[in-house]
Amino acid sequence: MSYIVPIGPYHPALEEPIHAKLYTEGEVIKDAEVFVGYNHRGIEKLATERNAIQTLVLVERVCGICSHSHAFTYAMCVEDLNGVEVPKRGEYIRVITAELERLHSHFLWLGIACHIIGHDSMFMHIWDERELVMDLLEELTGNRVNYAMCTVGGARRDVSDDLRRRMLEACDKLKAPLDRITEIALTDKTIAMRTKGVGVLTREDALRLGAIGPHARASGVDIDVRRDAPYSAYGDFDFDIPVVESGDVFARVVVRALECYESIKIIRQALETLPEGPINLGNKLPKIKAGQTVKRHEAPRGQLSYMLAGNDSLNNYRISIHVPSFKNTPTVPHMLRNNTVADAGLIIASIDPCFSCLDR
Amino acid sequence: MNLQEYKRIDISKDEILPLAERMKKEGRYLVMIHGLINKDGQPDVSWDYAVDPYVESYHVVGETSFPSIGEIYCEAATWPERELNELFGFTFEGLDVSKRLFLPEDMLETQGKGQIMVTPLKELVEKNLGSAQPSEGEVKA
Numbered sequence: 001m002s003y004i005v006p007i008g009p010y011h012p013a014l015e016e017p018i019h020a021k022l023y024t025e026g027e028v029i030k031d032a033e034v035f036v037g038y039n040h041r042g043i044e045k046l047a048t049e050r051n052a053i054q055t056l057v058l059v060e061r062v063c064g065i066c067s068h069s070h071a072f073t074y075a076m077c078v079e080d081l082n083g084v085e086v087p088k089r090g091e092y093i094r095v096i097t098a099e100l101e102r103l104h105s106h107f108l109w110l111g112i113a114c115h116i117i118g119h120d121s122m123f124m125h126i127w128d129e130r131e132l133v134m135d136l137l138e139e140l141t142g143n144r145v146n147y148a149m150c151t152v153g154g155a156r157r158d159v160s161d162d163l164r165r166r167m168l169e170a171c172d173k174l175k176a177p178l179d180r181i182t183e184i185a186l187t188d189k190t191i192a193m194r195t196k197g198v199g200v201l202t203r204e205d206a207l208r209l210g211a212i213g214p215h216a217r218a219s220g221v222d223i224d225v226r227r228d229a230p231y232s233a234y235g236d237f238d239f240d241i242p243v244v245e246s247g248d249v250f251a252r253v254v255v256r257a258l259e260c261y262e263s264i265k266i267i268r269q270a271l272e273t274l275p276e277g278p279i280n281l282g283n284k285l286p287k288i289k290a291g292q293t294v295k296r297h298e299a300p301r302g303q304l305s306y307m308l309a310g311n312d313s314l315n316n317y318r319i320s321i322h323v324p325s326f327k328n329t330p331t332v333p334h335m336l337r338n339n340t341v342a343d344a345g346l347i348i349a350s351i352d353p354c355f356s357c358l359d360r
Numbered sequence: 361m362n363l364q365e366y367k368r369i370d371i372s373k374d375e376i377l378p379l380a381e382r383m384k385k386e387g388r389y390l391v392m393i394h395g396l397i398n399k400d401g402q403p404d405v406s407w408d409y410a411v412d413p414y415v416e417s418y419h420v421v422g423e424t425s426f427p428s429i430g431e432i433y434c435e436a437a438t439w440p441e442r443e444l445n446e447l448f449g450f451t452f453e454g455l456d457v458s459k460r461l462f463l464p465e466d467m468l469e470t471q472g473k474g475q476i477m478v479t480p481l482k483e484l485v486e487k488n489l490g491s492a493q494p495s496e497g498e499v500k501a
Binding site: 035036037040076080207208209210212223228229230231292293294295296303305307309311317318320322326327330331359 | 406433
């Protein structure tokens, strides 16, 4: 029997609204469509009515998980148009915040994935360990969600010697729980049975459809802006890009778990070699010079791109925000085909979708 | 150290498809397609490709209709094209626009006019606070 099964826009397995229409034969999905746009807030339009400092506050509200990534990328655009050079210490602090954000985002996703497959003890374990990262973020930035750490020309808060020492200790503390989580993720039978061979995206499809971030790296596509087009202070650090070939949900679990180690490695290097000097260039409200630029940042879910057009005025002439979920969501119908309806929620969630970002 | 240089290159509408084919052949990643109405009132649409570590941004100015590169870059191109179609009204030859992307589900009933009413910030500030935005060099606490 053929059925059309609707999932969402509001569904228990999805934290944010997306509507998927599954065309099934019995329990097997033969085709699928996804519909987005339920959170569209017109943020790009709103930004044309704001100056650079107000826009930092606005773009942080695009997403509650990768808020720093948005402010970071937007600030890079303004700095590029205005020819501003950010103090090295400011760049390092931005990178530390970005990598802590990646850590908490990956922990969050790993927990949600375990929750969806019914492994709730693992979900609670991961989220418990995530609190260590959240505490660090709170201590570093003063906030747990919208960090307000970026400003045009640097970072807003410095890292004291005492905090630096405690953050380095925390990096050590994170190692054991991360080892444990990775070991369980790699060896647990429940996780393997629900994720291996499920929602496969082949390398060819990933390249053809333009998948990015951990989602693409789990399909064997070796792509990461931090290495391919170094920006901020990323060129100063030594780190690896985990790539897994199998392209299934299991591969996405593995890639994200391994990326956590690399983030800790980057944070540790940044803290150990934190340069002396100012963290920003002061509080002057900048005009946005005439011209256009594009900047890219490897956000936790993949490449985040901002286009900024300036017009020699305080306000943005136009900004355009292209988020990782905008690239990865179109791959969902391809991954759903020939899987069962029971796995649909997990497969949709496996791209670590952020519809708040996508709809912006 | 920031190696992400932005290179603007102006092209004609006829060059869009051959360019996309060349970029695809070279394995270049389509960063985004975006558009704006420039200060002279002209549409300015650009196709940004990652030629790492650079972004090469190919601009077509003064046109409102373009060939779709969906056949070459699949959904990586068709989603931004649909977005530009909905929000700017630009058309892409060969692009399927029978379904909404960001517009409300009742877009057909409201003929695309039922979306996104943004009150300009200046009006909101004047209405609620009665003061203008801060000027250059001044940051309000």
